[in-house]
Amino acid sequence: MEKLKLLYEGKAKRLYETADPDVMIMEFKDSLTAFDGTKRDELLGKGEWNNQISAVVFEYLNGRGIPTHFLKLLSPRESLVKRLKMVPLELVCRNLIAGSMAKRTGLPEGTPFKRPVIEFHFKADELHDPLYTEDLILALEIVTEDELKNMREIGSEVNETLRAFMDERDILLVDFKLEFGYTNDGKLVVGDEITPDTCRLWNKLDMQKLDKDRFRRDLGDVAEAYQDVLSRVRK
Numbered sequence: 001m002e003k004l005k006l007l008y009e010g011k012a013k014r015l016y017e018t019a020d021p022d023v024m025i026m027e028f029k030d031s032l033t034a035f036d037g038t039k040r041d042e043l044l045g046k047g048e049w050n051n052q053i054s055a056v057v058f059e060y061l062n063g064r065g066i067p068t069h070f071l072k073l074l075s076p077r078e079s080l081v082k083r084l085k086m087v088p089l090e091l092v093c094r095n096l097i098a099g100s101m102a103k104r105t106g107l108p109e110g111t112p113f114k115r116p117v118i119e120f121h122f123k124a125d126e127l128h129d130p131l132y133t134e135d136l137i138l139a140l141e142i143v144t145e146d147e148l149k150n151m152r153e154i155g156s157e158v159n160e161t162l163r164a165f166m167d168e169r170d171i172l173l174v175d176f177k178l179e180f181g182y183t184n185d186g187k188l189v190v191g192d193e194i195t196p197d198t199c200r201l202w203n204k205l206d207m208q209k210l211d212k213d214r215f216r217r218d219l220g221d222v223a224e225a226y227q228d229v230l231s232r233v234r235k
């Protein structure tokens with residue numbers, strides 16, 4: 001499958017059209033960004049690690065009956081994915097308090113929730129992806145009640161499945177972000193990527209961070225953390 005027109009270039013990926021209108025090629029870049037792109041760096045190899053981590057995770061989810069856009073790995077930094085019409089919402093699911101939730105609650109990072117928390121953010125860079133209540137999403141008719149329910153259900157399934165998968169690899173799934181889209185035949189599926197850029201992953205043994213917080217917070221050893229995640233998910 002050949003890359004044709006560049007359809008979209010984001011902070012971490014490029015999307016290319018192919019001869020098949022139903023599929024695209026996703027190419028992962030080496031850029032690392034945080035805080036709405038105000039902090040940036042290049043990390044040689046990061047695109048390859050993330051592409052391969054995402055491929056393993058998506059293949060696992062597909063195998064468990066959770067619908068995703070992923071079709072197959074094409075090369076170290078490219079994957080073949082279904083072409084989607086994206087839903088302008090990000091679903092965030094949390095098992096432990098971290099990041100913006102620590103700020104919002106005043107509770108220390110690492111505090112477990114009694115049950116997973118799912119929230120939605122409206123995708124709009126100029127507004128900094130604000131948190132939207134479900135009521136607001138419905139009142140603005142961003143999606144319907146059924147669509148929202150569907151996303152919540154898939155989000156919960158991803159959480160249960162991925163949490164167990166990571167647990168077997170001695171990694172705690174603290175939180176993660178999902179994006180959704182509709183395939184050309186109208187099916188709602190998980191799109192984008194599932195990587196240490198979009199999940200918080202802590203090493204169970206010593207609670208060391210194995211995700212983008214190493215970059216956000218200047219903790220060092222970013223490459224080592226991403227490579228560690230890749231080698232563990234491959235097992």
Ligand code: UDP
Nearest residue numbers: 092098099100101175176177197198199200
């Ligand atoms: N996240 C993401 N993209 C975003 C915002 C958040 O992938 O635009 C992920 C983030 O990596 C973390 C989870 O969603 O795994 C929850 O992030 P949080 O709301 O705590 O925001 P942050 O502290 O990252 O600003």
